[in-house]
Amino acid sequence: MIKLICDLNISLRGHNAGYVQYIVDHVQEKEGDTIYFLFNKQARELIDIQKSALDATHFYFSDRDFSEEQWSSRLKFDEWKVITAHAAQLRVEEVFIMELTRYEIQIGLKKSPFLISGIEFRPSHRIIIKEGKLSNRLSARYQHFKRFFFESLFLRSSSLHRIFILNDPEGAQILNHQYKSSVFQYTRDPIFDYIEPGGQELEKLVRFDKKKVVFTVFGSLDWRKNINNILAAFGTIDKTLHKHFILLIVGKIPKHFSEQFAGLVRNFKTDNPDVELVMINEFVTDGQMEYYFRNTHVSLVIYPKFYGSSGLLGRAAKYNVISLTPNVGLMSELCRDYGLGYTCDPYSPAEIGRKMVAAFQDVRADRKIDGNRFYREHSPDCFLTLLDF
Numbered sequence: 001m002i003k004l005i006c007d008l009n010i011s012l013r014g015h016n017a018g019y020v021q022y023i024v025d026h027v028q029e030k031e032g033d034t035i036y037f038l039f040n041k042q043a044r045e046l047i048d049i050q051k052s053a054l055d056a057t058h059f060y061f062s063d064r065d066f067s068e069e070q071w072s073s074r075l076k077f078d079e080w081k082v083i084t085a086h087a088a089q090l091r092v093e094e095v096f097i098m099e100l101t102r103y104e105i106q107i108g109l110k111k112s113p114f115l116i117s118g119i120e121f122r123p124s125h126r127i128i129i130k131e132g133k134l135s136n137r138l139s140a141r142y143q144h145f146k147r148f149f150f151e152s153l154f155l156r157s158s159s160l161h162r163i164f165i166l167n168d169p170e171g172a173q174i175l176n177h178q179y180k181s182s183v184f185q186y187t188r189d190p191i192f193d194y195i196e197p198g199g200q201e202l203e204k205l206v207r208f209d210k211k212k213v214v215f216t217v218f219g220s221l222d223w224r225k226n227i228n229n230i231l232a233a234f235g236t237i238d239k240t241l242h243k244h245f246i247l248l249i250v251g252k253i254p255k256h257f258s259e260q261f262a263g264l265v266r267n268f269k270t271d272n273p274d275v276e277l278v279m280i281n282e283f284v285t286d287g288q289m290e291y292y293f294r295n296t297h298v299s300l301v302i303y304p305k306f307y308g309s310s311g312l313l314g315r316a317a318k319y320n321v322i323s324l325t326p327n328v329g330l331m332s333e334l335c336r337d338y339g340l341g342y343t344c345d346p347y348s349p350a351e352i353g354r355k356m357v358a359a360f361q362d363v364r365a366d367r368k369i370d371g372n373r374f375y376r377e378h379s380p381d382c383f384l385t386l387l388d389f
Contacts, residue, residue, distance in 0.1 A: 004036045164386070213245060
């Protein structure tokens with residue numbers, strides 16, 4: 001079978017390139033199979049194909065810039081045209097999409113001459129809030145039906161072969177039952193191992209006071225990270241504890257959020273002068289990410305309007321770092337099932353503050369989580385095996 005693995009969304013906005021790089025490094029063509037890759041233009045600088053068992057003729061990079069100004073680009077029609085053109089040129093029998101959600105409309109509206117498989121990051125079944133403010137419940141209900149609509153649309157396609165749901169075996173069963181289908185399958189969200197910086201690069205990285213507890217917010221810093229409620233949570237905590245806290249914020253601040261973020265930080269410094277605030281406003285390497293998580297005590301992944309899994313949950317588990325997660329969705333369930341930390345209402349600074357204090361007390365008492373089982377069960381080998389590459 002001739003297969004085409006596609007990702008036209010590789011960029012420095014996140015660490016999702018790790019998924020693709022691992023597949024590139026470890027993919028092996030089975031007898032009778034031929035595998036090709038199709039990436040976007042920026043991937044030339046981010047994906048190293050030299051270590052792959054496949055030679056350079058198996059890799060294609062689109063030279064097109066998909067302008068967000070045109071409606072056809074925003075709806076990904078231009079990207080889909082590039083994928084289908086390469087599939088036709090290579091006589092592909094199955095296309096594997098690393099982010100299926102991007103092309104649900106195209107898949108649902110027109111039959112494809114090839115099988116379609118891929119990873120679905122935002123399935124509808126987890127988007128439920130049963131408690132909290134009415135506005136939050138209504139927002140979740142709207143998101144749920146929006147996702148349900150697009151799922152129903154693209155499931156009309158008879159070309160769908162395998163749709164993988166990350167970290168949620170029960171979810172795959174629920175979706176298959178709901179849609180009277182068999183295409184949904186489970187795969188693990190892999191935890192990749194990266195080499196930490198050494199030598200002069202290590203010397204340039206931030207060093208931390210070992211007597212303090214480090215709370216970390218990591219990733220592209222906009223409203224999705226819940227910065228406003230996390231910063232507000234410190235104001236609900238006994239001020240005498242503040243001298244023991246370091247708040248580490250790592251990640252590039254996008255332009256559209258920079259002014260709002262600057263205002264939040266100014267107010268935070270005024271209201272919480274004893275909290276040591278460390279900000280790294282840049283995209284850090286995978287190795288630097290390892291360093292900062294190894295020096296973290298509490299990982300703050302309390303995302304609002306987020307119901308799936310996060311790779312940062314696994315990153316924290318690798319170092320037995322306590323995670324604070326939302327109290328709804330898949331992350332909440334994983335946090336409880338694996339004993340990875342605490343859940344809390346992402347819209348409540350007071351509750352976030354209480355759970356931060358509980359985590360702080362655990363660290364001071366040397367009470368650790370055991371993330372080994374989660375780390376072991378989410379190895380990249382398991383991920384690749386389940387995808388059957």
